[in-house]
Amino acid sequence: MxxxxxxxxxxxxxxxxxxxxxxxxxxxxxxxxxxxxxxxxxxxxxxxxxxxxxxxxxxxxxxxxxxxxxxxxxxxxxxxxxxxxxxxxxxxxxxxxxxxxxxxxxxxxxxxxxxxxxxxxxxxxxxxxxxxxxxxxxxxxxxxxxxxxxxxxxxxxxxxxxxxxxxxxxxxxxxxxxxxxxxxxxxxxxxxxxxxxxxxxxxxxxxxESAKGLGPGNAGAAAPVADGRSGVGIFVLLATVITLGSVLSTVISVHLLTVLQARGIALAAAVGLGALVGPSQVGARTIEMFVARFHHPIWTKLVSTFCVALGLLLLWNGIPIISIALVFYGAGIGLESIARGTLPLAIFGAAHYPAIMGRIARPSLLAQAVAPTIAAALIEAVGIDGMLAALVFAAIGNTVLTALLFLLLRSRFPPFP
The missing domain is CATH 1.20.1250.20 (MFS general substrate transporter like domains)
Structure with missing residues (x-):
């Protein structure tokens, strides 16, 4: 296999x-x-x-x-x-x-x-x-x-x-x-x-009747490429890194202006800086569109987790040029959205892809529902820096887990691109 x-x-x-x-x-x-x-x-x-x-x-x-x-x-x-x-x-x-x-x-x-x-x-x-x-x-x-x-x-x-x-x-x-x-x-x-x-x-x-994934030129609904015990382990790891990515993006989307104002940035300027995230997402996705044919989606996920972790680390350190941190973060979450859809398809195949996406979505959405409230409680308990430190720790952990997923895929399904 x-x-x-x-x-x-x-x-x-x-x-x-x-x-x-x-x-x-x-x-x-x-x-x-x-x-x-x-x-x-x-x-x-x-x-x-x-x-x-x-x-x-x-x-x-x-x-x-x-x-x-x-x-x-x-x-x-x-x-x-x-x-x-x-x-x-x-x-x-x-x-x-x-x-x-x-x-x-x-x-x-x-x-x-x-x-x-x-x-x-x-x-x-x-x-x-x-x-x-x-x-x-x-x-x-x-x-x-x-x-x-x-x-x-x-x-x-x-x-x-x-x-x-x-x-x-x-x-x-x-x-x-x-x-x-x-x-x-x-x-x-x-x-x-x-x-x-x-x-x-x-x-x-x-x-x-025509939605079978088997139309002309389509790589149809092939049998899953990861099943049995290895498939369960890979699925759990995949769902974990996707959920962590969703949590990080949700918390920042809700609390970004609060974080920036805590850095001494006025509200109007904070809104302007926050606006950098959207174009960074679109820019990263545009680049991915042109280079995707040359690599497996696990590379997209790796780059996305690295960029998010680097952006949050720079934001936590309070670098003078906040825009650099937000560009890295925006690029990372932009690529995360792509990897969320393409990586499960590449790993498990198309036959049961819709059901797999539904199973992955459950923990991700449930975590997104509670994450902003937990982050707000952290801000009250340990301050903005403490909350950002927790996010940085989670982002670095997500990068490590994604690297582990990469190694697991490469070892169990050679040759690996």
Whole structure:
């Protein structure tokens, strides 16, 4: 049994064996999934960043509970993820992503009329189901089921679109809230889900019968390349490094401005520095798109963990040029999103990829739900520097575990690229 390679041969087969129309169809699929990812993230995960304070101000609810709605949604998404993965494996991603748009729309509409905290939290229960069925992991699973081992370029392209979610939706949310109010903003996002995302999923994605990962030029749903005891060990290690990466990115995304202000940086300047993270993500993903054919995804994961660890270490040390730390960190989490989708596909093959992605998503999303609260408690207990020290320790540990995964793969599945 051997480890699947970097996907070079599969990609070449796709290039030479598929017709011009199939290439066009693939571009349509990737564009549709990518654009809908922008608004799936923007109308759920990134929504409280802009609307939490206006919601709390109007309703009088505690800001902690308002932001806690997102944590509740992430818990629901994590619990639902294995079922979502199995459903995509059985029926394809088209119905699942379409249902996710409907769920997000329903959740947003409930949110828009919430008159009590109970109804507000109920809206996040529905939004959590929508996130579990419609964010990166289900999108990656859909592409893996469609294109098999040749899905790697498509996954990378979708992360490029997704990298613009906060860039597009934070200003849009702020504009809509200022002009119309937070309730009307939720209604508009709900309409985008129903009138843009839902038709895009139904129209652009192939029906179930053609979604086998066995189309012309696709490296189809090959048997898993890591199974038995070795497969379990590799899966646990893989899920651990992906979960740690998610925790680090979630904590920094929530507390970055607090960290920068603790370094004596004014709020306006901190916001400007924080804006470096997004372009760094997109830049790293763009480079990966051009060089991915030359290496296995484990290298992408290794570089991502190293960059995140280096960025956090520099931030902890309080280097004079904070921007350098944020560029390294942004590049690292940008590559992390790609490795999250491509590494499981390369290790385990395409046959059960959707179900595997669902199993990986559960601990990751559950950890993301509680990580910001734990980080806030650390800040209160040991200060910003103590919290950053814990993050640096976790990031270095994640790099070591990823290196261990690399060595494990190389020793058990030679030859290894």
């Amino acid at each position: 051997r480890l699947q390679g970097s996907g070079v041969s599969a990609a070449n087969a796709a290039d030479t064996g598929a017709s011009a129309s199939s290439h066009r169809d693939r571009r349509i699929v990737v564009t549709a999934v990518g654009v809908t990812q922008i608004f799936a993230w923007g109308s759920s995960y990134y929504l409280p960043a802009v609307l939490a304070k206006p919601i709390a101000a109007e309703t009088g609810w505690s800001l902690t509970f308002v932001i806690g709605g997102l944590s509740l949604g992430l818990v629901v998404a994590g619990l639902a993820s294995p079922m979502v993965g199995r459903t995509i494996e059985r029926f394809g991603g088209r119905p699942v992503l379409a249902i996710s748009a409907v769920l997000l729309a329903i959740g947003l509409l409930i949110l828009s009329v919430a008159g009590s905290l109970l109804v507000y939290l109920g809206a996040w229960l529905v939004l959590g189901l929508g996130m579990g069925a419609g964010l990166y992991d289900p999108a990656f699973a859909t592409l893996g089921r469609l294109y098999g081992q040749a899905a790697r370029p498509a996954i990378t392209a979708v992360t490029l679109f997704g990298g613009f979610a906060s860039t597009v939706c934070w200003p849009l949310s702020a504009f809509l809230e200022a002009k119309l109010g937070w309730r009307e903003t939720c209604v508009i996002y709900a309409m985008l889900q129903l009138l843009m995302a839902l038709p895009a999923h139904i129209w652009a994605l192939p029906r179930e």
